[in-house]
Amino acid sequence: xxPVYRTLPWKIVKQTLFVVVLSAFTSMxxxxxxxxxxxxFNAENxxxxxxxxxxxxxxxxxxxxxxxxxxxxxxxxxxxxxxGFYLRQCLELxxxxxxxxxxxxxxxxxxxxxxxxxxVLVIPETENKRVVDDLVNQHFVxxxxxxxxxxxxxxxxxxxxxxxxxxxxxVIGQPIAxxxxxxxxxxxxxxxxxxxxxxxxxxxxxxxxxxxxxxxSGSNPTRCRYRAFKQVSDLAATLPEGSxxxxxxxxxxxxxxxxxxxxxxxxxxxxxxxxxxxxxxCLAPGSSKYTDRLLDNWHTWSYLDQIVVSASxxxxxxxxxxxxxxxxxxxxxxxxxxxxxIDKDGKGFIQPQRFNPTNKTGVSDHWxxxxxxxxxxxxPDKGIE
Numbered sequence: 001x002x003p004v005y006r007t008l009p010w011k012i013v014k015q016t017l018f019v020v021v022l023s024a025f026t027s028m029x030x031x032x033x034x035x036x037x038x039x040x041f042n043a044e045n046x047x048x049x050x051x052x053x054x055x056x057x058x059x060x061x062x063x064x065x066x067x068x069x070x071x072x073x074x075x076x077x078x079x080x081x082x083x084g085f086y087l088r089q090c091l092e093l094x095x096x097x098x099x100x101x102x103x104x105x106x107x108x109x110x111x112x113x114x115x116x117x118x119x120v121l122v123i124p125e126t127e128n129k130r131v132v133d134d135l136v137n138q139h140f141v142x143x144x145x146x147x148x149x150x151x152x153x154x155x156x157x158x159x160x161x162x163x164x165x166x167x168x169x170x171v172i173g174q175p176i177a178x179x180x181x182x183x184x185x186x187x188x189x190x191x192x193x194x195x196x197x198x199x200x201x202x203x204x205x206x207x208x209x210x211x212x213x214x215x216x217s218g219s220n221p222t223r224c225r226y227r228a229f230k231q232v233s234d235l236a237a238t239l240p241e242g243s244x245x246x247x248x249x250x251x252x253x254x255x256x257x258x259x260x261x262x263x264x265x266x267x268x269x270x271x272x273x274x275x276x277x278x279x280x281x282c283l284a285p286g287s288s289k290y291t292d293r294l295l296d297n298w299h300t301w302s303y304l305d306q307i308v309v310s311a312s313x314x315x316x317x318x319x320x321x322x323x324x325x326x327x328x329x330x331x332x333x334x335x336x337x338x339x340x341x342i343d344k345d346g347k348g349f350i351q352p353q354r355f356n357p358t359n360k361t362g363v364s365d366h367w368x369x370x371x372x373x374x375x376x377x378x379x380p381d382k383g384i385e
Contacts, residue, residue: 035326036169036202039118039333040248040305041368042214043107044354045161047127048134049100055160057081058127064094095357101138102360104131106338108139110363113336117143118370120200121166122248124193124214132164144168148212152177152194162193163212163249169200172207178235180228189224192216195232202244204322204375209239213249225253226266233270236310244321245310247272250366254290255282255302267308273316274308275330275371285332287367289351291343299349305369313373323373330371338363 047061059067059077067074078090111117126132129149136145148171149164165175177194196212211232216224229251236245257263258279267274277285286301309325311317334340338361341353353362 035116035329035372035374036119036323037114037116037370037372038120038122038246038248038307039111039114039368039370040122040124040212040250040307041107041111041333042124042250042305042364042366044125044364044366046103046107046123046125046131046135047095047100047161048131049095049097052128052160055127057159060086060090060093061095061127063096064092067091093357099357099360103355103357103363104135104138106355106360106363108135110336110339110368112139114333114368114370115335118166119168120210120248121145122210122212123164123166124212124250125161126164127161129164132166136166140166146171148175148196148198150175150177150194150196152179161214163196163214165196165198165210165212167198167200167210169202169208172199172201175199178231180231182224182227185221185223185227189216189220189227192224192228195228195235197235202323206244206321206323208323208373209236209243209245211235211245211247211249213247213251215250215252217252218254222253222257222262225251225257226262229253229266230270233266233272236270242312242319242321243310244312244323246307246313246325248307250304251306252304253302253306254304255286255300258303271311272308273311273314273325273327274306275327277330278303278306287332287352287369288365291349291351303369305366307369307371319376322376324376326372326374330369333368333370336363339367 047058049061049063051062052058056077059074075091078087082090111121126149128151129147132147132149136147145166145168147166149162151162175196175198177196179194180192182189193214198210200208200210202208213232215228232247239245253263259281282300284301286303287305288302290300307330312319312321313323313325315324339353340350343349343351352365352367354365355362
């Protein structure tokens, strides 16, 4: 017995030992039961309301009084990069400070409505670091987020939007933005958003590499998205063997593409594992909805937004690492009424509700998706900073 206890009555000693053991058990259980929540949520055009001279594609997102003051100069820029609805929006949208603040709040309201505020949040479609800083400083100030946004995509073809990452986990080293190289398909695919690579420190001290992505849109051939996906796999292959890594963001791979053998080969060759729900076809659920008016309002749902994990995070693979991904937890996260609406035909079909700058309702044309990482074993109680 510890010499200190010899001078105490046995009743007190027993009580003290019980409290020590109970405290240790509680600490271990708390660590073991605490998942790390990974979420990706496309912000749908999270632009500020000021002009970026290096990016002519942000001219849609300016106050109407600024557009009118510029007259024909503004009209020429709009006509160069837009047509149809998007041309009218570039000419007429009043994206002022009040609208911008409403957009930030709408996005934050959805994230804060989740049962567990994400530990890692991947955000496609952010114009610059300023908008992400505003989001955190105005709405997430108590959540200890590290902001990662490298503001690299000023090319007109990429619309001047980038991927951001918010992380409660400490950041290891310097994040990197990788330009997507389409090789012989460069002329066909054009430019797209850079791949954002960030290393984060897990509670046991191991590293988790997160690749935040926003692949080419559906207006581009399938091979453009597949090439971008393959490049992420090539980047992950340079990591030390057995590294923990995942890809999260807007893959833009639709429900027909995810059911193809080519998509399965992409996963297998890259050593990635994802939820079977992604490849279930064009029926609900999904993170995004498409309604084809030419086919009698035929509705298709796609998991355009995905999270796939490396073999070392899969429950089906042997791993010396302490973390695994609960792929069964992959799901859409719909908890706030601003996230969805009924279709305009009034038939009761549900769809993600994009942000309406006129009446400041809605938030995004995508629903967020998320999954959990869990420890295989009890780890030292460092917690998430």
